[in-house]
Amino acid sequence: MTKQTPPAKKPSRIQTRNRKMILDAALEVFSRHGYRGTTLDQIAAEAGISKPNILYYFDGKEDIHVTLLNRLMESWLDPMIKLDAAGDPRSEILSYVQRKLDMARDLPQESRLFAGEILQGAPRMSPHLERHLKPLFDEKCALIQRWIDQGALPPLDPQHLIFSIWATTQHYADFDAQVQVLASHASDTHAQASAHLAQMFGALLALPKTP
Template sequence: MPDGTSKKPSRIQMRNRSLILDAALDVFSAHGYRGATLDQIADAAGLSKPNILYYFSGKEEIHVTLLNQLMETWLDPLVEMDASGDPMTELLGYVQRKLDMSRDLPRESRLFAGEILQGAPRMLPHLRADLKPLFNEKCAIIQTWMDEGKLAQVDPRHLVFSIWATTQHYADFDSQVRVLLDDEPHGSAARFLDQMYRSLLAP
């Protein structure tokens, strides 16, 4: 949007920005950053390409805006892990929250995965400044629970990685999952992951 004014965006401007970002989320999650074009985003949003460029300078600004919005949402489930809670309950709750995100936010999961697969060129500052300190803090909490005998001893870092892998799989590989399973995947996934992590972590 043009600089030089502090005027509050109109309802139409807010609606159009929202339309553009929602359409771009569809396009980026389907085609990746490199495969996505402004023409595709304009078509998906039902707006002209010049209209898109009124609100955003180009494809990269749209992509960065989506990633910035996503980061807080992506960190929230880990933030909620409570050091004062019951360790097994906290970890299994984290697994369930991540699985719920795969069900409810599949486009966002694929957007995030696509960025990471490219080497995180636009998200690396967030990973260093936001994710790494939080990751270190929560891994330290998990290690304390293990040292206190409340959980089995495993590497907390790889435990968290495995939770990410096993839950986000259901979003990132949704087409394959739905071909291979005859039922709705998230219910059976929740039961399996609960059993697997409960068995792994039982002291």
């Protein structure tokens, strides 16, 4: 079922190079047009490799897509993994926001690929969500809850705090087309967003002064 087209052993130099070219091309096309909206011919053209040759390296369209989603998961979870239980709660969360926002700027294709997949009900990804994202999410929710219980953060819902962070940061990558149309002096949207999110989550996480 999970047959690796190039039989086994260590990948050759050519193999490594071509698989990378194909995946890069596929990421570009999938992220722009979604799974069904992408054709092997488009990927082939983008990669500069013939269609049958692509099928020499991958079992098919779905195989490419799944491979991309796998690869994506790592970088995707990374900012959250870095949430450090030993650090200062407020600044830990605020830097998490910044890391997430930077990711939306630096990896907009990955963000859109992910968004498209979720938007369509995560048909090819729910196993990943369950296996990788869910445990991490639960762990960090528990951490935030502990911080709250210690009085280091105001009482709030950890789950929805994280949802808010995801929503606001990814918005700039996923809804870029809209942001571009609406943002006026779009000279440095990223910096503006960064400042705004710092202000917003800063206000939310501020402890009420108890004099």
